[in-house]
Amino acid sequence: MLKRVCLAGMVTVTMLSLCQTGQAQVFFESDWLYYGRESDSGRNVIIGPESKSLSEGDFDHTSGYRLTLGGSLGDFDVDASFSQLDAWESGSSGIFNGFISMDGVAVPGDPGVFNSFADYTALNQAASFGSPMMGNSELTEGERLRPFNDPIFGQEDLVYATMNRSNFREFEINLGSRRNVNWYRFSVGYRHIQLDERSGLTVGGVFDALDANDGNPHDGTINDDPNNGLSNAALISTGMTNIGGAADGYDAFFVTGDPMMAIAPDLVAYQMLGKANNQLNGAQATVALRIINGEWITVEGIGKAGIYRNSLSGSIQETVVGSGNDDSVYRRTLSSSDTGAAFAGNLGIRSTISLTDYINVIMGYDVLFLSGVAIGAEQNDGLSTDLLGTTRYQVQNDGTMIAYGSNLGLEILW
Numbered sequence: 001m002l003k004r005v006c007l008a009g010m011v012t013v014t015m016l017s018l019c020q021t022g023q024a025q026v027f028f029e030s031d032w033l034y035y036g037r038e039s040d041s042g043r044n045v046i047i048g049p050e051s052k053s054l055s056e057g058d059f060d061h062t063s064g065y066r067l068t069l070g071g072s073l074g075d076f077d078v079d080a081s082f083s084q085l086d087a088w089e090s091g092s093s094g095i096f097n098g099f100i101s102m103d104g105v106a107v108p109g110d111p112g113v114f115n116s117f118a119d120y121t122a123l124n125q126a127a128s129f130g131s132p133m134m135g136n137s138e139l140t141e142g143e144r145l146r147p148f149n150d151p152i153f154g155q156e157d158l159v160y161a162t163m164n165r166s167n168f169r170e171f172e173i174n175l176g177s178r179r180n181v182n183w184y185r186f187s188v189g190y191r192h193i194q195l196d197e198r199s200g201l202t203v204g205g206v207f208d209a210l211d212a213n214d215g216n217p218h219d220g221t222i223n224d225d226p227n228n229g230l231s232n233a234a235l236i237s238t239g240m241t242n243i244g245g246a247a248d249g250y251d252a253f254f255v256t257g258d259p260m261m262a263i264a265p266d267l268v269a270y271q272m273l274g275k276a277n278n279q280l281n282g283a284q285a286t287v288a289l290r291i292i293n294g295e296w297i298t299v300e301g302i303g304k305a306g307i308y309r310n311s312l313s314g315s316i317q318e319t320v321v322g323s324g325n326d327d328s329v330y331r332r333t334l335s336s337s338d339t340g341a342a343f344a345g346n347l348g349i350r351s352t353i354s355l356t357d358y359i360n361v362i363m364g365y366d367v368l369f370l371s372g373v374a375i376g377a378e379q380n381d382g383l384s385t386d387l388l389g390t391t392r393y394q395v396q397n398d399g400t401m402i403a404y405g406s407n408l409g410l411e412i413l414w
Contacts, residue, residue, distance in 0.1 A: 033064040035405030042378035048115035054199040055377035056162040057092040084169040093161040099146035103127035108215040129234035141209040148206035158205035193280040197376030204269035209252035218252040244329035267324035274379035282308030305345040313337040314395035334393035342372035360411040375399030
């Protein structure tokens with residue numbers, strides 16, 4: 001990106017030097033930007049009455065800047081601009097009222113409808129590991145995360161938090177008809193857009209496993225079915241790797257009437273993180289039509305559009321962290337890269353107010369539409385399972401983004 005900016009800057013400076021030789025006008029503009037945005041969201045990670053995806057909450061508006069340098073020679077203009085916005089961010093947090101089943105298995109006593117992890121998640125796959133004949137099978141129990149209230153160990157809520165962060169910047173250079181000559185102008189040029197996304201969902205609560213046949217908890221009685229937990233073998237079978245702690249999975253809460261035998265529960269936090277990076281490069285066309293042409297103020301509508309080659313990459317990372325009575329940490333990371341076609345278009349309005357012959361105030365409003373891009377919150381759509389039961393990931397680039405906002409700036413001519 002830096003090489004492209006430096007090369008385009010050299011081209012622009014050279015052309016402006018030619019403009020100076022021809023006694024033509026040179027202009028520099030600096031704008032403050034204030035933009036909001038919207039985008040799509042992928043499928044739910046938690047399904048049920050309290051479903052959650054990687055994208056919860058609206059993005060905040062963010063500020064940024066745009067710098068433009070250009071000049072006129074004869075009937076033509078050349079200009080180059082660089083724009084960058086501070087990160088868009090959004091997030092939410094709260095408490096689940098019900099439990100979250102890891103495997104979607106209902107045990108006696110469960111309500112008819114409950115929350116569960118989607119079947120493409122590592123926790124669902126681990127909790128569905130094995131067969132009833134296996135000693136370490138997870139199918140004899142319904143594993144879950146739940147809130148907890150105990151007179152000895154206190155209250156533990158089943159909580160969630162989401163986060164989204166998006167970074168945007170662009171560079172373009174254009175050559176076209178000269179400003180202020182006709183009521184319209186047209187230009188063609190090169191445009192580079194970079195969009196980087198990061199979205200995540202974290203849930204945390206007490207781990208438990210109840211017998212699938214009778215809902216019996218881990219109490220050490222003869223009716224207590226094994227294995228009273230989520231085994232290391234089950235977690236590793238999903239492609240997760242132990243990256244810390246004892247590598248012994250997680251144990252169900254031990255129910256006892258004797259306080260002297262009480263064992264602290266295993267607290268488990270699960271996070272899914274989706275990442276996406278886009279680099280768009282291509283040609284664009286720009287058309288501007290003058291709406292008002294006053295002595296001190298001009299107003300014009302501007303539209304631009306282009307088709308781009310998008311070099312994109314993405315990843316899905318799942319992490320399970322134990323605390324309290326267990327410190328095992330597991331992680332699965334799947335990555336992918338690809339190229340694809342993308343579209344970018346702008347519609348806006350721009351007002352120029354002349355303070356002097358050489359200084360103008362610029363005000364405007366603009367809407368940007370991107371399609372064919374990878375959105376962080378949609379990357380879990382790329383998870384699938386092949387015929388051997390192995391989880392695969394393909395970066396998703398069918399997302400759209402709409403950004404909108406105003407700008408206020410100062411233009412200097414010489």
